[in-house]
Each structure stands twice: as structure tokens, then as C-alpha cells.
Amino acid sequence: MSALDIQSLSRSFGGVSALSNVSFTVEPGERRLIIGPNGAGKTTLFNLLSGIFAPSAGRLSLFDQDVTALAMHERARLGLARTFQITQLFPRLSVLDNVLLALQTGHRGAWSPLRSMRSQHALYERAQQLLAQWQLDPIAGQQARAISYGEQRQVDLMLAMANTPRVLLLDEPMAGLSAAEVVRVSGMIRSLPRSTTILLIEHDMDVAFDLADQITVLHQGRKIAEGDGPAIRADAQVNEIYLGVD
Ligand SMILES: Nc1ncnc2c1ncn2[C@@H]1O[C@H](COP(=O)(O)OP(=O)(O)O)[C@@H](O)[C@H]1O
Ligand SMILES: [Mg+2]
Structure with missing residues (x-):
């Protein structure tokens, strides 16, 4: 059983494709980092996962239960929680x-x-x-x-x-923090129990790679790479389009 099973998820806004045919699976207890340049579709992915937007196409399962048609509060009741880029x-x-x-x-x-x-x-x-x-x-x-x-x-x-959510989505929890606060918040995230599966969008590569078991790289709405830290750091395409320009 996977915590999240994302299958061919797509979403466009008007003519703009924000997310195209993205698939990946997150295991229970995993800490999955989502990276990609601005506009890559990271927040859109979280909006589709939490049910803020419906996908244009694709399917989403939470612990083997198809939640594609469920509203945000119903997904929350099944144990999905998130933070936002802006405080709520x-x-x-x-x-x-x-x-x-x-x-x-x-x-x-x-x-x-x-x-x-x-x-x-x-x-x-x-x-x-x-x-x-x-x-x-x-x-x-x-x-x-x-x-x-x-x-x-x-x-x-x-x-x-x-x-105590079963799956927690964190959208740039360390953006705008001082160096000391980054240390504190990354420590908080690291100390969370493995009973909560975590998906994390983060720009600070050193902090983020350190927290992640697996990394998914988005670029222009598509998944371009997936793997552990060393594999992603060694990926030529990732270096070219993302790490190289950071
Ligand atoms: N609600 C929306 N309406 C129109 N366009 C959107 C909306 N949300 C996202 N987009 C577009 O989708 C693309 C991906 O955006 P986003 O998911 O916010 O990227 P990221 O979080 O990786 O920076 C961008 O081109 C953005 O302008
Ligand atoms: Mg974003």
C-alpha cells in the first residue's frame, strides 16, 4: 500500500498547462521533496492533492482509496493536511x-x-x-x-x-525565515513521527536534500526526474535546468 498514488495528474488554467501527466508514488513514512524552478507546477500539484482544484485529468489515491472525486474536507478527514505559502x-x-x-x-x-x-x-x-x-x-x-x-x-x-495527519503537505515552510529559524523549523520537520508521510516543497537545497528520502523534480509542469539525493544531484538534465541556474 502506498500513502499517495498519483497517476497521470494534469491541470491547465485557460490555455496554460500548469501540470502535465505527472505520476509518482509515495510510500508510507516517506519524506518526499518536490523541487523545480518558479512556475514548475509545485503548488498546483499540492492544490490538486489537497482538493483545492480538480484535475483536468488523472487519478489520485490516498492509502489505496481513490480520492480524486473527494472534496478538500473529505480528504482532510482521511488524514491529509497541508500548510500554505501564506500563513492561515x-x-x-x-x-x-x-x-x-x-x-x-x-x-x-x-x-x-x-x-x-x-x-x-x-x-x-x-x-x-x-x-x-x-x-x-x-x-x-x-x-x-x-x-x-x-x-x-x-x-x-x-x-x-x-x-496527527497521515499525509502532510508542506509548501515552502522555510521561505523567508532567518538562518536560525531555518535550523529550528527544519529540526521540527525532522522530528515529526514517521507515522506522518511528508511531501515538502522547498527552495533551500541544502536543507531540503538533507530532509528528503526521495526527490521529484518538476519543470514546466512535467516530472523530469525522480530519485534520491545523490541521483538527483548527478542528473544532467536537473543540473542544466535547475540546480545549475540556482
Ligand atoms: N489559479 C491559477 N490560475 C491560473 N494560472 C495558474 C493558477 N495556479 C497556477 N497557475 C499557473 O500554473 C503554473 C504553475 O504554477 P505553480 O504551480 O504556482 O508553480 P510553482 O509552485 O512551481 O512555482 C504557472 O504558470 C502559474 O502561472
Ligand atoms: Mg509555489
């Missing part, structure tokens, strides 16, 4: 309240007033525990808009992990 926090709410909201959204089961009261307490405990675990408790009481950009990205990542 509610700016005027505290970090703690953002965490509580995210946990509540992931909370399953029918609503009942008694269960609700008990679960409020459990949610609060869980939120505190998460913040402590990620060493973000010092900023728990601050408004999301008041914390630094790097801290926002860390909270984003923590929230994406809060409901």
Missing part, C-alpha cells in the same frame, strides 16, 4: 485560541452539550501540551499578528500536525 492564522486571535480553533475543527463525532463541556477541557489541555511540546508556549498569549513571521510559520506547522 487568524491575526487578532491569540496563538492559543488559534490552536484551540484548529483542534476543534479536527474534532470528530456528534455534538452533545455534556461531551462538549468535557471536551473543552480536553482540548485546552491538548493545546497547552502542543504549545509546550513545540516550545511555543512563551508566545501562547500573544495575538497571532504580533508574533514574528518565523514564529507564525512554526505555529502553522504545529497546527498542520495537531490532528
